[in-house]
Amino acid sequence: MSWIWEFTKESEKQFKKLDNQTKKRVLEKLDFWVSSGSPLEFAENLHDFELGSYRFRIGDYRVTFDVEDKTIVVLAVGHRREIYK
Numbered sequence: 001m002s003w004i005w006e007f008t009k010e011s012e013k014q015f016k017k018l019d020n021q022t023k024k025r026v027l028e029k030l031d032f033w034v035s036s037g038s039p040l041e042f043a044e045n046l047h048d049f050e051l052g053s054y055r056f057r058i059g060d061y062r063v064t065f066d067v068e069d070k071t072i073v074v075l076a077v078g079h080r081r082e083i084y085k
Contacts, residue, residue, distance in 0.1 A: 003034040005065075005072040014077045022061060026077060029058050039072060051076065051084065 007015060015023065033039035033056065043054040043065075052064035052075040062083045064076045076083055 003037070003039055003070045003072065005030045005034050005074060007074045007077075011074045011077050015074075018061075018077065026058055026061065026063065029056065030063070030072070030074075034072065040067070048084075 015026065018026070033042050036042070040054065043056055046052055046055055046064065053066050054064070056063040056065070057080075060080050062076075062078065062080050063074055064083065066073045066075060
């Protein structure tokens with residue numbers, strides 16, 4: 001089974017608020033990481049587990065997520081100055 005990713009309802013709302021260029025960049029990166037076969041190699045562990053277990057960095061934007069089996073469950077998407085508040 002290969003890796004897949006999915007948004008939660010809340011993270012999908014956050015994603016829809018992003019500008020089109022940033023949306024495209026986030027989707028391209030998520031697709032790249034899951035197609036790599038081992039996306040956790042590109043992730044950082046988070047210390048505050050309320051935000052999720054891991055994060056991806058996409059320029060000034062962050063994607064926080066948890067892993068369930070081989071599914072990346074995106075919990076939050078946003079600018080780095082706002083996502084950790």
